[in-house]
Amino acid sequence: MKKESSVSYSAIMKDGIIYQNPVFVTVLGMCPVLAITTSVMNAVGMSVALLFILILTNVVISAMRKIVPSEIRIPAYIIMAAAIVSCADQLMNAFTPELYSMLGLFIPLIVVNCIILGRAEAFANKNTVVASFFDAVGNAVGYGMALLVMAFIRELVAKQSYTFYNPFNSTQSWTLNLLNGEGFLNLNILNIDASLSFFATPAGGFITLSIVLATLAAIKSHKASKKAKKSALVKEESK
Protein backbone atom coordinates (compact mmCIF):
# COMPACT_ATOMS: atom_id res chain seq x y z
CA MET A 1 0.00 0.00 0.00
CA LYS A 2 2.76 2.37 1.02
CA LYS A 3 4.78 1.56 -2.07
CA GLU A 4 1.83 2.15 -4.35
CA SER A 5 1.18 5.65 -3.03
CA SER A 6 4.84 6.69 -3.33
CA VAL A 7 4.81 5.58 -6.95
CA SER A 8 1.76 7.70 -7.67
CA TYR A 9 3.37 10.74 -6.01
CA SER A 10 6.40 10.49 -8.24
CA ALA A 11 4.02 10.09 -11.18
CA ILE A 12 2.26 13.29 -10.13
CA MET A 13 5.61 15.11 -10.00
CA LYS A 14 6.69 13.73 -13.36
CA ASP A 15 3.40 14.86 -14.90
CA GLY A 16 4.04 18.42 -13.74
CA ILE A 17 7.69 18.50 -14.76
CA ILE A 18 7.64 16.66 -18.09
CA TYR A 19 4.41 15.29 -19.54
CA GLN A 20 2.20 18.23 -18.59
CA ASN A 21 4.90 20.90 -18.32
CA PRO A 22 2.95 24.13 -17.78
CA VAL A 23 4.99 26.16 -20.26
CA PHE A 24 6.16 23.76 -22.95
CA VAL A 25 3.14 21.46 -23.14
CA THR A 26 0.05 23.27 -21.90
CA VAL A 27 1.37 26.80 -22.72
CA LEU A 28 0.04 28.51 -19.58
CA GLY A 29 1.30 31.53 -17.68
CA MET A 30 3.39 32.91 -20.52
CA CYS A 31 3.74 36.51 -19.31
CA PRO A 32 6.66 36.00 -16.87
CA VAL A 33 8.28 33.46 -19.20
CA LEU A 34 8.71 36.21 -21.77
CA ALA A 35 9.15 39.19 -19.49
CA ILE A 36 11.63 38.33 -16.77
CA THR A 37 13.91 35.78 -18.46
CA THR A 38 16.52 38.36 -19.46
CA SER A 39 18.86 37.04 -16.75
CA VAL A 40 19.32 33.73 -14.94
CA MET A 41 19.13 35.49 -11.59
CA ASN A 42 15.63 36.81 -12.36
CA ALA A 43 14.52 33.34 -13.46
CA VAL A 44 15.80 31.77 -10.23
CA GLY A 45 14.05 34.42 -8.12
CA MET A 46 10.76 34.00 -9.95
CA SER A 47 10.96 30.18 -9.76
CA VAL A 48 11.59 30.17 -6.02
CA ALA A 49 8.78 32.67 -5.42
CA LEU A 50 6.38 30.62 -7.53
CA LEU A 51 7.43 27.38 -5.83
CA PHE A 52 6.54 28.73 -2.39
CA ILE A 53 3.33 30.40 -3.52
CA LEU A 54 2.07 27.41 -5.49
CA ILE A 55 2.79 24.96 -2.64
CA LEU A 56 0.95 27.19 -0.17
CA THR A 57 -2.07 27.84 -2.42
CA ASN A 58 -2.39 24.20 -3.44
CA VAL A 59 -2.11 22.94 0.15
CA VAL A 60 -4.51 25.54 1.58
CA ILE A 61 -7.08 25.06 -1.18
CA SER A 62 -6.86 21.28 -0.87
CA ALA A 63 -7.23 21.45 2.91
CA MET A 64 -10.34 23.61 2.56
CA ARG A 65 -11.89 21.77 -0.36
CA LYS A 66 -14.69 20.30 1.77
CA ILE A 67 -15.56 23.57 3.52
CA VAL A 68 -15.80 25.90 0.51
CA PRO A 69 -19.15 25.61 -1.33
CA SER A 70 -18.55 24.84 -4.98
CA GLU A 71 -20.63 27.81 -6.26
CA ILE A 72 -18.24 30.38 -4.82
CA ARG A 73 -15.05 28.35 -5.12
CA ILE A 74 -13.37 30.49 -7.80
CA PRO A 75 -13.64 33.81 -5.89
CA ALA A 76 -12.53 31.96 -2.75
CA TYR A 77 -9.44 30.60 -4.54
CA ILE A 78 -8.60 34.04 -5.90
CA ILE A 79 -8.76 35.60 -2.43
CA MET A 80 -6.63 32.86 -0.86
CA ALA A 81 -4.08 33.25 -3.65
CA ALA A 82 -4.12 37.05 -3.26
CA ALA A 83 -3.48 36.81 0.48
CA ILE A 84 -0.55 34.42 0.00
CA VAL A 85 0.94 36.45 -2.86
CA SER A 86 0.62 39.65 -0.80
CA CYS A 87 2.76 38.04 1.91
CA ALA A 88 5.36 36.93 -0.63
CA ASP A 89 5.32 40.40 -2.20
CA GLN A 90 5.97 42.11 1.15
CA LEU A 91 8.67 39.59 2.16
CA MET A 92 10.54 39.98 -1.12
CA ASN A 93 10.28 43.75 -0.93
CA ALA A 94 11.84 43.63 2.55
CA PHE A 95 14.57 41.02 2.16
CA THR A 96 15.51 40.86 -1.52
CA PRO A 97 15.06 44.46 -2.73
CA GLU A 98 17.33 44.11 -5.78
CA LEU A 99 15.49 41.05 -7.08
CA TYR A 100 12.14 42.65 -6.25
CA SER A 101 12.94 45.73 -8.31
CA MET A 102 13.96 43.55 -11.27
CA LEU A 103 10.87 41.34 -11.16
CA GLY A 104 8.66 44.38 -10.51
CA LEU A 105 5.04 43.97 -11.47
CA PHE A 106 5.33 40.23 -12.04
CA ILE A 107 5.36 39.25 -8.35
CA PRO A 108 1.88 40.69 -7.60
CA LEU A 109 0.73 39.37 -10.98
CA ILE A 110 1.35 35.77 -9.83
CA VAL A 111 -2.22 36.03 -8.45
CA VAL A 112 -3.65 35.98 -11.95
CA ASN A 113 -1.10 33.51 -13.30
CA CYS A 114 -3.10 30.73 -14.94
CA ILE A 115 -1.01 28.11 -13.12
CA ILE A 116 -2.29 29.02 -9.66
CA LEU A 117 -5.99 28.87 -10.56
CA GLY A 118 -5.41 26.11 -13.08
CA ARG A 119 -3.84 23.76 -10.53
CA ALA A 120 -6.45 24.69 -7.92
CA GLU A 121 -9.30 23.89 -10.30
CA ALA A 122 -7.74 20.87 -11.99
CA PHE A 123 -6.04 19.19 -9.05
CA ALA A 124 -6.15 20.65 -5.55
CA ASN A 125 -9.94 20.72 -5.14
CA LYS A 126 -10.24 17.01 -5.91
CA ASN A 127 -7.19 15.54 -4.19
CA THR A 128 -5.64 15.12 -0.75
CA VAL A 129 -3.30 17.66 0.80
CA VAL A 130 -0.21 15.49 0.29
CA ALA A 131 -0.98 14.79 -3.36
CA SER A 132 -1.64 18.51 -3.93
CA PHE A 133 1.71 19.31 -2.34
CA PHE A 134 3.52 17.05 -4.80
CA ASP A 135 1.47 18.40 -7.69
CA ALA A 136 2.52 21.93 -6.70
CA VAL A 137 6.19 20.94 -6.46
CA GLY A 138 6.07 19.20 -9.84
CA ASN A 139 4.38 22.08 -11.62
CA ALA A 140 6.55 24.76 -10.03
CA VAL A 141 9.72 22.83 -10.90
CA GLY A 142 8.46 22.35 -14.46
CA TYR A 143 7.69 26.05 -14.73
CA GLY A 144 11.04 27.00 -13.18
CA MET A 145 12.84 24.73 -15.63
CA ALA A 146 11.20 26.51 -18.53
CA LEU A 147 12.17 29.91 -17.08
CA LEU A 148 15.77 28.74 -16.60
CA VAL A 149 16.08 27.33 -20.13
CA MET A 150 14.88 30.65 -21.55
CA ALA A 151 17.10 32.70 -19.25
CA PHE A 152 20.25 30.66 -19.92
CA ILE A 153 19.80 31.10 -23.67
CA ARG A 154 18.89 34.79 -23.56
CA GLU A 155 21.58 35.95 -21.14
CA LEU A 156 24.30 33.97 -22.89
CA VAL A 157 23.47 35.28 -26.36
CA ALA A 158 22.80 38.84 -25.23
CA LYS A 159 25.70 39.32 -22.82
CA GLN A 160 28.01 36.30 -23.40
CA SER A 161 28.40 35.98 -19.65
CA TYR A 162 26.28 35.21 -16.61
CA THR A 163 26.00 37.52 -13.62
CA PHE A 164 24.88 36.18 -10.27
CA TYR A 165 24.46 38.01 -6.99
CA ASN A 166 23.50 37.21 -3.44
CA PRO A 167 19.77 38.07 -3.36
CA PHE A 168 19.96 39.16 0.29
CA ASN A 169 22.99 41.40 -0.26
CA SER A 170 23.34 42.55 -3.84
CA THR A 171 26.84 44.00 -3.33
CA GLN A 172 28.18 40.42 -3.44
CA SER A 173 28.17 39.47 -7.09
CA TRP A 174 29.99 37.10 -9.40
CA THR A 175 30.34 37.16 -13.17
CA LEU A 176 30.91 34.03 -15.20
CA ASN A 177 32.53 34.96 -18.52
CA LEU A 178 31.88 32.44 -21.26
CA LEU A 179 32.14 33.76 -24.79
CA ASN A 180 33.63 37.22 -24.32
CA GLY A 181 37.23 38.40 -23.89
CA GLU A 182 38.03 36.61 -20.64
CA GLY A 183 35.95 33.50 -21.33
CA PHE A 184 37.25 30.07 -22.26
CA LEU A 185 35.75 30.36 -25.73
CA ASN A 186 36.75 33.72 -27.07
CA LEU A 187 34.55 35.07 -29.83
CA ASN A 188 36.24 38.48 -29.81
CA ILE A 189 39.15 37.29 -31.97
CA LEU A 190 39.00 40.18 -34.38
CA ASN A 191 37.94 42.60 -31.68
CA ILE A 192 34.37 42.39 -32.95
CA ASP A 193 31.71 42.46 -30.30
CA ALA A 194 29.70 39.32 -31.00
CA SER A 195 27.01 39.89 -28.36
CA LEU A 196 23.46 40.13 -29.68
CA SER A 197 21.72 42.43 -27.23
CA PHE A 198 18.60 41.95 -29.36
CA PHE A 199 17.87 38.81 -27.33
CA ALA A 200 17.45 40.86 -24.17
CA THR A 201 14.70 42.95 -25.80
CA PRO A 202 10.99 41.96 -25.77
CA ALA A 203 11.15 40.87 -29.42
CA GLY A 204 14.06 38.58 -28.56
CA GLY A 205 11.92 36.99 -25.83
CA PHE A 206 9.17 36.05 -28.28
CA ILE A 207 11.64 34.67 -30.79
CA THR A 208 13.62 32.64 -28.22
CA LEU A 209 10.46 31.01 -26.87
CA SER A 210 9.31 30.27 -30.42
CA ILE A 211 12.60 28.57 -31.27
CA VAL A 212 12.62 26.57 -28.01
CA LEU A 213 9.05 25.35 -28.60
CA ALA A 214 9.78 24.46 -32.22
CA THR A 215 12.93 22.55 -31.20
CA LEU A 216 10.98 20.56 -28.62
CA ALA A 217 8.27 19.79 -31.20
CA ALA A 218 10.92 18.64 -33.68
CA ILE A 219 12.54 16.34 -31.09
CA LYS A 220 9.14 14.91 -30.16
CA SER A 221 8.12 14.16 -33.75
CA HIS A 222 11.56 12.66 -34.44
CA LYS A 223 11.20 10.34 -31.45
CA ALA A 224 7.65 9.40 -32.44
CA SER A 225 8.67 8.52 -36.00
CA LYS A 226 11.57 6.44 -34.66
CA LYS A 227 9.20 4.55 -32.39
CA ALA A 228 6.75 3.97 -35.23
CA LYS A 229 9.54 2.60 -37.43
CA LYS A 230 10.71 0.31 -34.65
CA SER A 231 7.25 -1.11 -34.01
CA ALA A 232 6.75 -1.61 -37.76
CA LEU A 233 10.04 -3.54 -37.88
CA VAL A 234 9.04 -5.71 -34.93
CA LYS A 235 5.72 -6.50 -36.62
CA GLU A 236 7.45 -7.52 -39.84
CA GLU A 237 9.86 -9.77 -37.98
CA SER A 238 7.09 -11.46 -36.08
CA LYS A 239 5.34 -12.20 -39.37
Place this chain on the structure above:
Amino acid sequence: MELIAIGFGAILVNNVLLSQFLGICSFMGVSTKKSDALGMSFAVIFVLMLASAITWVLYNLVLIPAGISYLYLIVFILVIATLVQFVEMVLKKYIQGLYKVLGIYLPLITTNCAILGVATSNMQNGYDFVTSMVYALCIGIGYLLVMYLFAGIRERLATAPIAKPFKGIAIALLLAGCMAMAFQGFAGILA
Protein backbone atom coordinates in the same frame (compact mmCIF):
# COMPACT_ATOMS: atom_id res chain seq x y z
CA MET B 1 1.87 67.57 -23.03
CA GLU B 2 2.76 65.04 -20.34
CA LEU B 3 -0.56 63.29 -20.94
CA ILE B 4 0.18 63.03 -24.66
CA ALA B 5 3.59 61.51 -23.92
CA ILE B 6 2.08 58.98 -21.51
CA GLY B 7 -0.70 58.09 -23.95
CA PHE B 8 1.57 57.78 -26.96
CA GLY B 9 3.99 55.68 -24.94
CA ALA B 10 1.22 53.38 -23.73
CA ILE B 11 -0.18 52.79 -27.24
CA LEU B 12 3.02 52.31 -29.22
CA VAL B 13 6.33 52.33 -27.36
CA ASN B 14 5.44 50.46 -24.17
CA ASN B 15 2.67 48.44 -25.79
CA VAL B 16 0.89 46.32 -23.24
CA LEU B 17 1.25 43.10 -25.25
CA LEU B 18 4.48 43.50 -27.17
CA SER B 19 6.66 45.29 -24.65
CA GLN B 20 5.15 44.89 -21.17
CA PHE B 21 4.04 41.27 -21.73
CA LEU B 22 0.71 41.65 -19.95
CA GLY B 23 -2.19 39.53 -21.19
CA ILE B 24 -0.18 37.19 -23.39
CA CYS B 25 -2.61 34.30 -22.76
CA SER B 26 -5.46 36.17 -24.46
CA PHE B 27 -3.03 37.44 -27.11
CA MET B 28 -2.23 33.86 -28.14
CA GLY B 29 -5.63 32.37 -27.34
CA VAL B 30 -8.24 34.71 -28.86
CA SER B 31 -6.39 36.08 -31.87
CA THR B 32 -7.18 33.47 -34.51
CA LYS B 33 -10.16 35.42 -35.90
CA LYS B 34 -10.45 39.18 -36.41
CA SER B 35 -13.99 39.29 -34.99
CA ASP B 36 -12.91 37.46 -31.82
CA ALA B 37 -9.94 39.78 -31.43
CA LEU B 38 -12.18 42.84 -31.71
CA GLY B 39 -14.72 41.50 -29.21
CA MET B 40 -12.04 40.64 -26.69
CA SER B 41 -10.32 44.00 -27.14
CA PHE B 42 -13.49 46.03 -26.56
CA ALA B 43 -14.29 43.94 -23.49
CA VAL B 44 -10.77 44.60 -22.19
CA ILE B 45 -11.02 48.37 -22.82
CA PHE B 46 -14.40 48.50 -21.09
CA VAL B 47 -13.31 46.59 -17.97
CA LEU B 48 -9.88 48.24 -17.91
CA MET B 49 -11.38 51.76 -17.71
CA LEU B 50 -13.92 50.81 -15.05
CA ALA B 51 -11.42 48.84 -12.98
CA SER B 52 -8.79 51.59 -13.14
CA ALA B 53 -11.32 54.20 -11.99
CA ILE B 54 -12.64 52.11 -9.09
CA THR B 55 -9.26 50.87 -7.91
CA TRP B 56 -7.84 54.42 -8.04
CA VAL B 57 -10.69 55.74 -5.87
CA LEU B 58 -10.45 52.84 -3.42
CA TYR B 59 -6.68 53.00 -3.13
CA ASN B 60 -6.35 56.75 -2.71
CA LEU B 61 -9.51 57.49 -0.72
CA VAL B 62 -9.88 54.34 1.38
CA LEU B 63 -6.72 52.25 1.66
CA ILE B 64 -4.20 55.08 2.12
CA PRO B 65 -6.22 57.08 4.72
CA ALA B 66 -6.89 53.84 6.60
CA GLY B 67 -3.18 52.97 6.50
CA ILE B 68 -3.74 49.53 5.00
CA SER B 69 -2.25 50.08 1.55
CA TYR B 70 -0.42 46.73 1.81
CA LEU B 71 -3.80 45.03 1.25
CA TYR B 72 -4.03 46.55 -2.25
CA LEU B 73 -3.63 43.24 -4.06
CA ILE B 74 -6.59 41.57 -2.33
CA VAL B 75 -8.77 44.66 -2.82
CA PHE B 76 -7.84 45.07 -6.49
CA ILE B 77 -8.47 41.45 -7.42
CA LEU B 78 -11.78 41.49 -5.55
CA VAL B 79 -12.84 44.66 -7.37
CA ILE B 80 -11.92 43.18 -10.74
CA ALA B 81 -13.64 39.84 -10.10
CA THR B 82 -16.88 41.42 -8.85
CA LEU B 83 -16.78 44.08 -11.55
CA VAL B 84 -16.58 41.49 -14.30
CA GLN B 85 -19.51 39.55 -12.81
CA PHE B 86 -21.51 42.76 -12.39
CA VAL B 87 -20.83 44.01 -15.91
CA GLU B 88 -21.85 40.64 -17.27
CA MET B 89 -25.15 40.73 -15.36
CA VAL B 90 -25.95 44.33 -16.35
CA LEU B 91 -25.17 43.70 -20.02
CA LYS B 92 -27.25 40.52 -20.05
CA LYS B 93 -30.24 42.30 -18.56
CA TYR B 94 -30.21 45.70 -20.28
CA ILE B 95 -27.92 45.75 -23.32
CA GLN B 96 -28.54 42.48 -25.12
CA GLY B 97 -26.69 43.54 -28.28
CA LEU B 98 -23.47 44.32 -26.48
CA TYR B 99 -23.78 41.19 -24.37
CA LYS B 100 -23.93 39.06 -27.50
CA VAL B 101 -20.68 40.62 -28.71
CA LEU B 102 -18.72 40.74 -25.44
CA GLY B 103 -20.46 38.08 -23.34
CA ILE B 104 -18.21 35.11 -23.96
CA TYR B 105 -15.03 37.14 -23.46
CA LEU B 106 -15.95 38.68 -20.11
CA PRO B 107 -15.28 35.61 -17.89
CA LEU B 108 -11.80 35.39 -19.41
CA ILE B 109 -10.98 38.92 -18.31
CA THR B 110 -10.79 38.27 -14.55
CA THR B 111 -7.52 36.43 -15.05
CA ASN B 112 -6.23 38.74 -17.78
CA CYS B 113 -3.13 40.20 -16.18
CA ALA B 114 -3.44 43.44 -18.17
CA ILE B 115 -6.28 44.62 -15.90
CA LEU B 116 -4.52 43.95 -12.59
CA GLY B 117 -1.22 45.06 -14.12
CA VAL B 118 -2.55 48.47 -15.17
CA ALA B 119 -4.32 49.02 -11.83
CA THR B 120 -1.08 48.18 -10.01
CA SER B 121 1.14 50.32 -12.21
CA ASN B 122 -1.26 53.29 -11.81
CA MET B 123 -0.69 52.88 -8.09
CA GLN B 124 3.08 52.36 -8.32
CA ASN B 125 3.60 55.33 -10.64
CA GLY B 126 1.46 57.54 -8.40
CA TYR B 127 -0.71 58.81 -11.26
CA ASP B 128 -3.56 61.21 -10.46
CA PHE B 129 -7.09 60.31 -11.51
CA VAL B 130 -7.07 61.91 -14.98
CA THR B 131 -3.65 60.48 -15.83
CA SER B 132 -4.73 57.01 -14.69
CA MET B 133 -7.78 57.14 -16.92
CA VAL B 134 -5.81 58.36 -19.93
CA TYR B 135 -3.18 55.69 -19.30
CA ALA B 136 -5.83 52.95 -19.02
CA LEU B 137 -7.58 54.08 -22.19
CA CYS B 138 -4.34 54.22 -24.16
CA ILE B 139 -3.24 50.80 -22.88
CA GLY B 140 -6.62 49.52 -24.09
CA ILE B 141 -6.18 51.15 -27.51
CA GLY B 142 -2.71 49.63 -27.78
CA TYR B 143 -4.19 46.22 -26.92
CA LEU B 144 -6.90 46.63 -29.58
CA LEU B 145 -4.40 47.72 -32.22
CA VAL B 146 -2.01 44.81 -31.71
CA MET B 147 -4.78 42.20 -31.30
CA TYR B 148 -6.45 43.29 -34.55
CA LEU B 149 -3.23 43.41 -36.57
CA PHE B 150 -2.10 40.08 -35.16
CA ALA B 151 -5.45 38.39 -35.85
CA GLY B 152 -5.28 39.68 -39.43
CA ILE B 153 -1.90 38.02 -39.91
CA ARG B 154 -2.97 34.79 -38.21
CA GLU B 155 -6.03 34.46 -40.46
CA ARG B 156 -3.74 34.37 -43.47
CA LEU B 157 -1.33 32.08 -41.64
CA ALA B 158 -3.99 29.37 -41.47
CA THR B 159 -3.53 28.62 -45.16
CA ALA B 160 0.23 29.24 -45.34
CA PRO B 161 2.72 26.37 -45.70
CA ILE B 162 4.58 26.23 -42.36
CA ALA B 163 7.43 23.94 -41.32
CA LYS B 164 5.97 21.17 -39.18
CA PRO B 165 7.69 21.91 -35.83
CA PHE B 166 6.60 25.56 -36.02
CA LYS B 167 2.90 24.76 -36.49
CA GLY B 168 0.60 26.25 -33.87
CA ILE B 169 1.91 28.43 -31.10
CA ALA B 170 5.58 28.56 -32.21
CA ILE B 171 4.90 30.41 -35.48
CA ALA B 172 2.53 32.77 -33.65
CA LEU B 173 5.30 33.63 -31.19
CA LEU B 174 7.74 34.19 -34.03
CA LEU B 175 5.29 36.58 -35.66
CA ALA B 176 4.73 38.36 -32.37
CA GLY B 177 8.50 38.77 -32.16
CA CYS B 178 8.57 40.43 -35.58
CA MET B 179 5.73 42.75 -34.57
CA ALA B 180 7.54 43.60 -31.34
CA MET B 181 10.63 44.49 -33.37
CA ALA B 182 8.55 46.85 -35.51
CA PHE B 183 7.00 48.45 -32.43
CA GLN B 184 10.44 48.94 -30.86
CA GLY B 185 11.11 51.34 -33.70
CA PHE B 186 8.54 53.76 -32.27
CA ALA B 187 10.83 54.37 -29.29
CA GLY B 188 12.84 56.73 -31.49
CA ILE B 189 9.88 59.05 -32.14
CA LEU B 190 9.29 59.80 -28.47
CA ALA B 191 12.95 60.31 -27.60
